[in-house]
Amino acid sequence: MNLEQGKQQQGRFDGGPSRIEAFRKNVNAGVLKFVRNVRKLGRDDPRRVVHSLKVGLALTLVSLLQYCQPLYDSFGVSAMWAVITVVLVFEFSVGATLGKGVMRGLATLLAAALAVGAHHVANQSGRIAEPILLGFFVFLQAVVFTFARFYPTIKARYDYGSVIFILTFSFVSVSGYREDEIVKLAYQRLSTILIGGSACIIISILVSPVWAGEELHNLIASNIDKLAGFLQGFGHVYFEIDEDLVSNRNKSFLHGYKTVLNSKNSEDSLANFAGWEPGHGRFLFRHPWEQYLKIGARTRRCAYRIESLNCHLNPHAKPEIPSKIRETCTEMSLECGRALKELALSIRSMVKPLAAYVHIEKSKSAAENLNSLLQSSGLWGDNTDLLQFVPLATVVSLLIDVVNCTEEIAESVYELASMVNFEAVEPTVSPEKPETGQSKPLKSSDDVNSPSVIIVIDEPSLENGTSSATTTDSCSKTSN
Amino acid sequence: MNLEQGKQQQGRFDGGPSRIEAFRKNVNAGVLKFVRNVRKLGRDDPRRVVHSLKVGLALTLVSLLQYCQPLYDSFGVSAMWAVITVVLVFEFSVGATLGKGVMRGLATLLAAALAVGAHHVANQSGRIAEPILLGFFVFLQAVVFTFARFYPTIKARYDYGSVIFILTFSFVSVSGYREDEIVKLAYQRLSTILIGGSACIIISILVSPVWAGEELHNLIASNIDKLAGFLQGFGHVYFEIDEDLVSNRNKSFLHGYKTVLNSKNSEDSLANFAGWEPGHGRFLFRHPWEQYLKIGARTRRCAYRIESLNCHLNPHAKPEIPSKIRETCTEMSLECGRALKELALSIRSMVKPLAAYVHIEKSKSAAENLNSLLQSSGLWGDNTDLLQFVPLATVVSLLIDVVNCTEEIAESVYELASMVNFEAVEPTVSPEKPETGQSKPLKSSDDVNSPSVIIVIDEPSLENGTSSATTTDSCSKTSN
Numbered sequence: 001m002n003l004e005q006g007k008q009q010q011g012r013f014d015g016g017p018s019r020i021e022a023f024r025k026n027v028n029a030g031v032l033k034f035v036r037n038v039r040k041l042g043r044d045d046p047r048r049v050v051h052s053l054k055v056g057l058a059l060t061l062v063s064l065l066q067y068c069q070p071l072y073d074s075f076g077v078s079a080m081w082a083v084i085t086v087v088l089v090f091e092f093s094v095g096a097t098l099g100k101g102v103m104r105g106l107a108t109l110l111a112a113a114l115a116v117g118a119h120h121v122a123n124q125s126g127r128i129a130e131p132i133l134l135g136f137f138v139f140l141q142a143v144v145f146t147f148a149r150f151y152p153t154i155k156a157r158y159d160y161g162s163v164i165f166i167l168t169f170s171f172v173s174v175s176g177y178r179e180d181e182i183v184k185l186a187y188q189r190l191s192t193i194l195i196g197g198s199a200c201i202i203i204s205i206l207v208s209p210v211w212a213g214e215e216l217h218n219l220i221a222s223n224i225d226k227l228a229g230f231l232q233g234f235g236h237v238y239f240e241i242d243e244d245l246v247s248n249r250n251k252s253f254l255h256g257y258k259t260v261l262n263s264k265n266s267e268d269s270l271a272n273f274a275g276w277e278p279g280h281g282r283f284l285f286r287h288p289w290e291q292y293l294k295i296g297a298r299t300r301r302c303a304y305r306i307e308s309l310n311c312h313l314n315p316h317a318k319p320e321i322p323s324k325i326r327e328t329c330t331e332m333s334l335e336c337g338r339a340l341k342e343l344a345l346s347i348r349s350m351v352k353p354l355a356a357y358v359h360i361e362k363s364k365s366a367a368e369n370l371n372s373l374l375q376s377s378g379l380w381g382d383n384t385d386l387l388q389f390v391p392l393a394t395v396v397s398l399l400i401d402v403v404n405c406t407e408e409i410a411e412s413v414y415e416l417a418s419m420v421n422f423e424a425v426e427p428t429v430s431p432e433k434p435e436t437g438q439s440k441p442l443k444s445s446d447d448v449n450s451p452s453v454i455i456v457i458d459e460p461s462l463e464n465g466t467s468s469a470t471t472t473d474s475c476s477k478t479s480n
Numbered sequence: 481m482n483l484e485q486g487k488q489q490q491g492r493f494d495g496g497p498s499r500i501e502a503f504r505k506n507v508n509a510g511v512l513k514f515v516r517n518v519r520k521l522g523r524d525d526p527r528r529v530v531h532s533l534k535v536g537l538a539l540t541l542v543s544l545l546q547y548c549q550p551l552y553d554s555f556g557v558s559a560m561w562a563v564i565t566v567v568l569v570f571e572f573s574v575g576a577t578l579g580k581g582v583m584r585g586l587a588t589l590l591a592a593a594l595a596v597g598a599h600h601v602a603n604q605s606g607r608i609a610e611p612i613l614l615g616f617f618v619f620l621q622a623v624v625f626t627f628a629r630f631y632p633t634i635k636a637r638y639d640y641g642s643v644i645f646i647l648t649f650s651f652v653s654v655s656g657y658r659e660d661e662i663v664k665l666a667y668q669r670l671s672t673i674l675i676g677g678s679a680c681i682i683i684s685i686l687v688s689p690v691w692a693g694e695e696l697h698n699l700i701a702s703n704i705d706k707l708a709g710f711l712q713g714f715g716h717v718y719f720e721i722d723e724d725l726v727s728n729r730n731k732s733f734l735h736g737y738k739t740v741l742n743s744k745n746s747e748d749s750l751a752n753f754a755g756w757e758p759g760h761g762r763f764l765f766r767h768p769w770e771q772y773l774k775i776g777a778r779t780r781r782c783a784y785r786i787e788s789l790n791c792h793l794n795p796h797a798k799p800e801i802p803s804k805i806r807e808t809c810t811e812m813s814l815e816c817g818r819a820l821k822e823l824a825l826s827i828r829s830m831v832k833p834l835a836a837y838v839h840i841e842k843s844k845s846a847a848e849n850l851n852s853l854l855q856s857s858g859l860w861g862d863n864t865d866l867l868q869f870v871p872l873a874t875v876v877s878l879l880i881d882v883v884n885c886t887e888e889i890a891e892s893v894y895e896l897a898s899m900v901n902f903e904a905v906e907p908t909v910s911p912e913k914p915e916t917g918q919s920k921p922l923k924s925s926d927d928v929n930s931p932s933v934i935i936v937i938d939e940p941s942l943e944n945g946t947s948s949a950t951t952t953d954s955c956s957k958t959s960n
Binding site for chain 1: 537540563568611615626630651741744787851867869877
């Protein structure tokens with residue numbers, strides 16, 4: 001054992017105070033970080049705090065059933081079910097709360113009725129057969145409804161209802177074997193569930209409601225906005241002459257689109273909840289929420305192209321590009337971004353997306369321009385080293401794909417606009433048209449930092465972490 | 481009113497029988513379709529039927545608590561909680577059941593202890609203050625724990641625990657106000673929950689268990705397999721000379737990868753459940769499930785590239801390609817597919833992915849070959865119409881991206897292999913190397929229809945529906 005090792009081991013035993021100090025510091029830092037996270041959680045979306053208060057309020061209100069003697073006398077121990085209902089039914093959005101509340105009510109009603117029937121049948125069959133028959137009924141309904149939960153439609157919409165059905169049927173039919181007042185029990189349970197459910201629904205609608213439909217509406221618009229942010233930035237970063245400007249700027253807009261890639265599940269569940277909601281604000285009952293899913297799917301497809309495009313953002317892989325091609329590509333990307341931004345705006349403000357078509361036409365004519373530029377053989381010089389041309393061709397081709405995707409998104413937004421009669425407002429295209437001439441500097445900072453680009457990268461999961469860490473890696477290899 | 485209209489209206493009133501007939505036919509067809517779907521559901525995964533039977537068994541077993549007089553005497557009405565626990569805790573996989581069961585137990589224990597404490601404090605504060613104080617406690621814990629459910633870590637892992645905490649605390653502290661035997665109540669509830677939870681866990685482990693870890697393991701392998709299936713098919717379909725062969729063949733392998741795009745959520749939840757599971761079969765406790773998520777993320781990134789590649793599959797957009805380039809590209813795609821298939825196999829059978837590297841090296845050398853082919857100017861003829869070259873360049877570039885992604889996947893699989901000491905087995909490369917010569921036909925049918933390619937397109941959702949319908953559309957525009 002040499003001197004160093006000896007010192008280390010000594011430290012392990014009698015270096016106590018300093019290690020306790022370090023531990024205390026660690027704990028302090030952890031607590032501080034936790035507090036900061038919690039505060040951020042509330043500040044990012046204050047509706048979370050409001051929701052928590054709403055749940056507390058509902059729970060305290062239904063507890064009154066237990067505290068007030070006259071109410072307690074009429075409901076008895078069943079009053080507990082109101083508490084359970086509130087805890088299990090109260091969700092963040094009105095749609096989810098309504099859906100769960102209604103399902104809970106209906107499933108309980110149906111299951112209780114069937115259980116009373118089952119109890120009646122079992123009752124007539126003699127003392128010995130009764131528990132066997134009841135057990136068989138419980139077994140049968142559990143098997144049938146558990147299997148039903150695998151059926152796609154039921155799984156997507158009525159999963160909670162199935163669980164409640166199994167629960168209530170087992171509960172009522174089994175406890176019915178003991179208590180002879182089974183009908184009274186079922187009635188009490190139903191009425192307390194009704195009270196709990198109504199408390200949830202009323203509070204969730206009256207106290208600063210969170211509508212799933214509006215959430216979906218905004219999510220779709222902000223997803224389109226994220227793609228717009230990328231495309232408006234991409235043109236500059238990839239084709240920009242002024243490297244310093246590019247490297248200094250905040251590049252978060254180039255990663256905003258990543259959350260779009262995995263947004264399918266949240267869109268699906270929001271659309272599901274939105275179907276339960278009554279008309280509210282600008283949305284009537286039976287608003288075409290399915291159409292939002294269609295727009296969402298097309299937006300996601302566009303995001304996949306952008307993910308491939310993003311791989312070619314590595315500055316080292318940048319080929320030397322003739323300036324005319326560079327400008328046309330930049331215009332294509334910018335116009336596409338503007339079109340998407342107009343589409344997002346059109347969804348948000350519910351006006352017809354007329355301006356978007358202007359930008360799409362511009363990006364398409366830029367694409368045609370590009371085609372003729374590529375056809376004119378003189379541009380690329382005399383050497384026909386096609387290898388040099390591959391990265392540029394890829395970017396061009398992916399950009400053209402993106403233009404097509406944008407057109408598809410525009411089509412589906414237009415379908416939505418005609419379904420729900422969006423207002424027709426004159427196109428809001430900015431008066432000064434960006435020229436394709438060489439001399440005019442592109443209004444880079446305006447486009448990238450314009451206020452309507454909202455870039456939120458929420459919950460940086462492993463997915464995002466690894467992808468941002470390794471994308472550069474994979475891209476640098478591409479340049480070889 | 482003309483004659484036709486009159487006839488129609490008449491039909492509406494007295495044409496009853498034929499319409500009833502039509503209605504009956506419709507209903508019959510609907511029922512038949514439903515039955516067929518249900519049968520398919522069970523046949524696709526017989527474990528679903530077994531799971532339903534397991535739930536029925538568990539529920540019937542805990543009902544015994546209620547039927548048997550001696551058991552009923554010791555638990556009373558609390559026996560109901562065993563039934564509720566089984567319904568809410570029993571999940572498809574062992575991990576999910578264990579996680580929910582343990583969380584339910586711990587959260588109930590903690591909440592009950594705190595509620596008893598709260599009840600004690602309230603009890604000491606006088607008759608009037610008691611309900612107010614209890615109401616305040618209920619409100620406070622509901623607010624705190626509802627807000628906690630928004631915290632990402634808690635939301636991902638302890639959401640159910642939080643709900644149960646709120647439920648139990650409210651339940652015990654509120655009912656404690658009435659019943660003086662609050663400690664007995666808490667004890668009874670805990671023991672019946674323990675009985676219900678144990679029944680779930682024991683049955684779920686002993687009767688043909690479904691391990692979430694194994695599911696994750698297989699999902700990751702089959703996702704990689706799907707990409708392999710696409711790449712092995714892509715080479716043939718895009719570069720194939722024999723068009724008839726291509727158009728006649730079942731092209732489902734070209735869509736299998738689409739389910740990979742949206743697999744993040746299922747992977748995340750499976751990994752979460754797997755963390756709860758004890759060692760089983762080939763998986764020890766604390767198997768590195770996180771590493772599977774890393775492999776999954778990289779697989780998904782490869783799938784995004786493939787999605788872009790798939791857009792260029794339209795036969796009308798196919799450019800005329802010099803045969804040498806065509807062969808090299810086909811080889812690149814095939815070797816990449818073989819590498820991925822080896823990786824999937826290596827995960828499935830838990831042996832080191834040595835053979836995969838051979839194929840990756842081959843695909844990389846094919847890429848280098850391609851580079852030098854593109855550099856030799858004579859190949860493309862004398863016309864330097866770059867526009868014609870764009871589609872090919874894109875496919876080449878995306879294929880190179882795919883090769884890089886494959887290498888990344890291989891790296892992470894290798895990391896996994898060294899983490900859990902996969903067996904080292906000699907590479908299982910097929911003895912006859914596919915030649916790059918022109919004369920030898922590529923073994924197309926072998927590659928595409930080989931038994932280890934499993935292509936399952938489950939639940940064709942709106943997403944898949946719209947994408948497959950419109951991809952061709954978007955691609956045909958690209959060719960202009």
